[in-house]
Amino acid sequence: MSDMPYPDALRVDAFDKVRGVQRYAADNARPGLAHAVLATATIARGTVRRIDAAAARAVPGVRLVLTHEELNGLKPPGFLMGGGYGFQSIQPITSPHIAYRGQPIALVVADNLEAAAEGARLIRADYAAEPHQVTLDAPEADIVAQADSPLPKPMFADVKAGEADAAYAAAAIRIEADFRHPPQHQNPIEMLSTVAEWRDGHLTVHEGTQNAEAIRHGLARQLGIEPERITVLSPSAGGGFGQKNSLQAHTVLAAEAARRLERPVKLVVTRAQIFHDSSFRPASRHRIRLGADTAGRMVALIHETDSQTSRHDLFPTQYTELSARLYGIAGFRGRERLVRTDVQTPGYMRAPYEHPAAFAVECCVDELAYRLGRDPVALRLANDTTADPITGQPYSSRYLAECLRRGAARFGWDRRSMEPGSMRAEDGSLMGWGVAIGAYKAATAAAIARLRLSADGAVTFSVGVHEMGQGIRTAIFAVLVRRLGVEPGRITLEIGSTGTTPQHLTAGSWGTATAIPAAEEVCDALLRALETLPSRLSLAERLRAAGRPYLEVEVSRRAPGQPEAVMGRLTSGLPAAMGPAYPGYVSFSHVAHFVEVRVEPSTRRIRVPRVVSVADCGRVISPRTAASQLRGGVIWGIGAALREVSEVDVRYGGFLNADLAEYVLPVHADIGTIDVEFVDAPDPRLNAAGVKGLGEVSMVGVAPAIANAVHHATGRRLRALPIRVEDLL
Amino acid sequence: MDDKPDGRNDNPASVGRRDLMIGATLATAPFAKAATAQVTATQEGMTGRTEVSLTVNGEAKRLSLDPRASLLDTLREELALTGAKKGCDHGQCGACTVHLDGRRIASCLTLAVQADGCAVTTIEGVSPEDGSLHPMQQAFIDHDALQCGYCTPGQIMAAIACVREGHVGNADEIREYMSGNLCRCGAYAGILAAIQDAASKMRAG
Ligand code: FES
Ligand code: FES
Numbered sequence: 018m019s020d021m022p023y024p025d026a027l028r029v030d031a032f033d034k035v036r037g038v039q040r041y042a043a044d045n046a047r048p049g050l051a052h053a054v055l056a057t058a059t060i061a062r063g064t065v066r067r068i069d070a071a072a073a074r075a076v077p078g079v080r081l082v083l084t085h086e087e088l089n090g091l092k093p094p095g096f097l098m099g100g101g102y103g104f105q106s107i108q109p110i111t112s113p114h115i116a117y118r119g120q121p122i123a124l125v126v127a128d129n130l131e132a133a134a135e136g137a138r139l140i141r142a143d144y145a146a147e148p149h150q151v152t153l154d155a156p157e158a159d160i161v162a163q164a165d166s167p168l169p170k171p172m173f174a175d176v177k178a179g180e181a182d183a184a185y186a187a188a189a190i191r192i193e194a195d196f197r198h199p200p201q202h203q204n205p206i207e208m209l210s211t212v213a214e215w216r217d218g219h220l221t222v223h224e225g226t227q228n229a230e231a232i233r234h235g236l237a238r239q240l241g242i243e244p245e246r247i248t249v250l251s252p253s254a255g256g257g258f259g260q261k262n263s264l265q266a267h268t269v270l271a272a273e274a275a276r277r278l279e280r281p282v283k284l285v286v287t288r289a290q291i292f293h294d295s296s297f298r299p300a301s302r303h304r305i306r307l308g309a310d311t312a313g314r315m316v317a318l319i320h321e322t323d324s325q326t327s328r329h330d331l332f333p334t335q336y337t338e339l340s341a342r343l344y345g346i347a348g349f350r351g352r353e354r355l356v357r358t359d360v361q362t363p364g365y366m367r368a369p370y371e372h373p374a375a376f377a378v379e380c381c382v383d384e385l386a387y388r389l390g391r392d393p394v395a396l397r398l399a400n401d402t403t404a405d406p407i408t409g410q411p412y413s414s415r416y417l418a419e420c421l422r423r424g425a426a427r428f429g430w431d432r433r434s435m436e437p438g439s440m441r442a443e444d445g446s447l448m449g450w451g452v453a454i455g456a457y458k459a460a461t462a463a464a465i466a467r468l469r470l471s472a473d474g475a476v477t478f479s480v481g482v483h484e485m486g487q488g489i490r491t492a493i494f495a496v497l498v499r500r501l502g503v504e505p506g507r508i509t510l511e512i513g514s515t516g517t518t519p520q521h522l523t524a525g526s527w528g529t530a531t532a533i534p535a536a537e538e539v540c541d542a543l544l545r546a547l548e549t550l551p552s553r554l555s556l557a558e559r560l561r562a563a564g565r566p567y568l569e570v571e572v573s574r575r576a577p578g579q580p581e582a583v584m585g586r587l588t589s590g591l592p593a594a595m596g597p598a599y600p601g602y603v604s605f606s607h608v609a610h611f612v613e614v615r616v617e618p619s620t621r622r623i624r625v626p627r628v629v630s631v632a633d634c635g636r637v638i639s640p641r642t643a644a645s646q647l648r649g650g651v652i653w654g655i656g657a658a659l660r661e662v663s664e665v666d667v668r669y670g671g672f673l674n675a676d677l678a679e680y681v682l683p684v685h686a687d688i689g690t691i692d693v694e695f696v697d698a699p700d701p702r703l704n705a706a707g708v709k710g711l712g713e714v715s716m717v718g719v720a721p722a723i724a725n726a727v728h729h730a731t732g733r734r735l736r737a738l739p740i741r742v743e744d745l746l
Numbered sequence: 747m748d749d750k751p752d753g754r755n756d757n758p759a760s761v762g763r764r765d766l767m768i769g770a771t772l773a774t775a776p777f778a779k780a781a782t783a784q785v786t787a788t789q790e791g792m793t794g795r796t797e798v799s800l801t802v803n804g805e806a807k808r809l810s811l812d813p814r815a816s817l818l819d820t821l822r823e824e825l826a827l828t829g830a831k832k833g834c835d836h837g838q839c840g841a842c843t844v845h846l847d848g849r850r851i852a853s854c855l856t857l858a859v860q861a862d863g864c865a866v867t868t869i870e871g872v873s874p875e876d877g878s879l880h881p882m883q884q885a886f887i888d889h890d891a892l893q894c895g896y897c898t899p900g901q902i903m904a905a906i907a908c909v910r911e912g913h914v915g916n917a918d919e920i921r922e923y924m925s926g927n928l929c930r931c932g933a934y935a936g937i938l939a940a941i942q943d944a945a946s947k948m949r950a951g
Binding site for chain 1: 812814815819822823826828829830831832833834835836838839841868869870873879883884886887888890892893894895896897898899902918920921922924925926927928929930931932933934935936937938
């Protein structure tokens with residue numbers, strides 16, 4: 018059924034969202050709810066010698082204060098990338114050890130929020146501080162070569178193809194450059210929020226998440242109870258962007274407080290605390306060496322990275338998995354190193370590796386185009402490929418050239434003059450046009466899907482996927498409506514909450530390619546089951562004629578080539594996804610971005626009035642929400658290129674600009690026209706629905722397209738993000 | 747400098763901005779009625795309650811509140827009007843935007859006592875009684891001006907005010923006057939289109 022495009026349809030939850038009735042975790046308000054506030058460490062590394070909670074306990078309305086003296090029985094969650102469930106391996110407030118500035122040291126719970134906040138402010142600690150370091154400029158002893166680390170191989174082995182070093186040495190044209198990417202924070206507008214409640218020994222957790230099953234199993238591990246005694250509800254998250262991909266550090270604290278108080282507890286982590294209490298995009302630096310022949314054929318690419326991790330965990334990186342795949346370059350060598358710093362463990366933030374990697378590579382490709390005097394689009398088209406340079410296998414689908422051609426036409430690229438500084442806008446500002454490409458692995462997760470048709474015609478569908486704004490509910494509706502002919506008003510989706518089907522992590526752009534094929538298969542299973550019943554006009558009438566109150570079917574689905582054993586991981590809340598390499602082929606989504614920048618001649622202020630982006634994400638199931646997601650990804654790229662940086666002060670550790678005024682996100686006034694288009698060609702090899710992924714690829718390549726446009730406007734090559742006015746003065 | 751730029755434990759790395767912001771708001775807030783609100787000391791000492799009268803979405807409410815309670819927390823926790831969202835609690839994101847006597851404000855930066863005697867309109871109060879939608883709500887649906895929806899109630903309240911203020915002359919003016927409302931999902935294009943669409947309908951209606 019991948020042969021027909023899907024029609025434009027409204028976002029199914031928009032009606033609730035515009036009326037303010039869509040419920041997010043913190044919207045749980047009722048009498049008897051206690052409010053909790055965290056107090057956090059003011060040193061960057063060391064030990065709590067003494068903690069004084071007396072003043073906090075004396076605040077009228079304060080009911081409970083928890084410090085490490087009370088909580089040393091809680092177990093750690095385990096690290097998401099090491100067989101556990103937490104964004105990091107350590108659990109704050111269970112020991113006096115302080116690993117980073119901002120680490121929670123106490124939880125204060127009170128009858129109302131104001132009293133809890135006052136109590137938290139009154140917590141005082143004496144510390145024994147130890148030396149810390151928070152930048153990539155670390156001593157050798159803190160730098161770990163990923164290939165020699167205990168991280169699992171081959172997943173985190175160095176990526177290699179051909180003889181990159183020899184090919185580079187022999188190349189007629191060689192480009193070598195260093196790039197720097199700052200730490201950044203995801204900052205979904207919904208703050209980390211949990212309402213925890215115990216009833217008859219059963220714990221219910223309301224929390225916006227991308228991974229309800231990990232919260233459930235992780236809490237079970239931490240609290241020492243059976244997962245069956247925990248329910249996690251996340252019908253709608255207020256954005257995720259990778260931050261909400263695992264068990265957060267605060268969740269068990271809310272649960273434990275609720276258990277002790279025998280009262281539901283709401284814990285909303287403040288915006289300032291979120292900068293330290295959850296993951297972030299690590300700082301990274303990239304050395305690129307790109308070799309080409311005089312005809313413009315790229316022959317060698319060497320990509321070496323250093324990326325920030327914490328002292329207590331190795332957050333692995335896969336920058337080169339992407340850089341190796343942007344073009345058909347025969348000689349590739351990657352080398353990734355991790356730098357231990359005294360911070361909370363960094364993690365995934367939209368296009369975690371792909372955005373910084375594409376920034377580095379695509380800026381160099383633009384430089385190559387200028388060295389060759391070759392049009393940047395033509396150069397990219399000439400280096401396209403149909404086979405994966407690393408495995409030698411074909412791509413299941415690759416419409417990158419189509420993205421470039423359509424984008425160039427839409428943008429009017431042929432009106433570009435090559436010379437930097439040669440184009441002016443009507444208002445006299447310098448105009449620059451830049452292009453870059455992006456790709457992102459088309460991963461797939463294992464899933465169980467369940468579908469129930471009731472005799473009254475109602476349909477209930479459940480699969481492991483979370484709605485966090487990407488539009489997955491709308492996409493699932495589209496499939497159910499098309500397959501079953503059911504009215505949208507008769508559909509109930511049970512997603513994001515445990516207790517139905519396993520709620521696997523929704524991340525890595527695998528949500529659609531996981532949920533949609535499973536939805537199609539379970540619809541087919543239902544239709545087959547109905548074939549045995551008397552033939553009638555409607556599906557529900559068939560049920561009624563057979564005297565059946567309902568019919569329920571279930572399918573289990575694995576990614577191509579995934580072993581049976583992966584279902585055990587799925588049901589225990591562990592990551593169970595694979596890709597991009599499947600047996601016989603490799604799958605990626607692709608995108609091309611065309612950007613216009615204007616640089617005001619005196620202030621050098623950079624504006625982005627116009628972007629054209631064309632994406633190849635396989636079949637588009639929900640055209641309207643997909644277009645919004647692609648535009649959103651472009652805005653993320655604009656933010657990453659021109660605005661966002663989490664500032665670090667080496668003296669104090671932590672992040673300095675820990676609020677939304679000083680961590681500058683793109684606002685309305687920063688955003689001009691963003692014109693998007695989809696190739697909308699199905700990838701039937703990856704799955705029968707023909708879908709790949711979109712959320713992450715939409716951001717990949719935007720930043721280098723902007724940097725390349727800035728070069729075109731000004732002649733300046735800027736290789737550290739974010740690019741600022743002062744870089745152009 | 748010693749090792750503690752800020753001895754407080756709630757915000758380890760930035761210096762007391764919350765205090766500064768609240769101070770600034772109190773100093774400039776036009777709602778001088780705060781001074782007349784009755785603060786009743788009770789046996790609870792510092793958490794003495796304050797009587798506050800509000801008209802919320804047309805309904806008169808008399809509340810006994812912690813005098814430190816923000817209007818946002820009061821709406822959400824006391825009145826269970828959870829449409830207004832908390833995205834920062836510092837006046838920096840706009841998710842908590844409501845109308846106070848017809849003007850848009852950040853309800854997280856407004857103490858409930860400052861609103862004593864005022865009329866508050868929240869997202870729950872903008873649609874007509876008959877169950878239909880406000881033209882701005884409908885336009886947000888029509889133009890897919892949202893993704894996760896978390897900023898949406900604030901965006902809609904700001905957008906309605908933006909139209910009423912007359913700041914919808916052109917796209918750039920709308921963008922400027924909507925820039926206090928962040929959307930991390932990046933629904934800005936849809937929001938702009940929705941405001942342009944709804945502005946004409948609001949004028950006609
Ligand atoms: S919550 Fe009020 S402006 Fe952010
Ligand atoms: S819709 Fe998610 S923040 Fe605006």
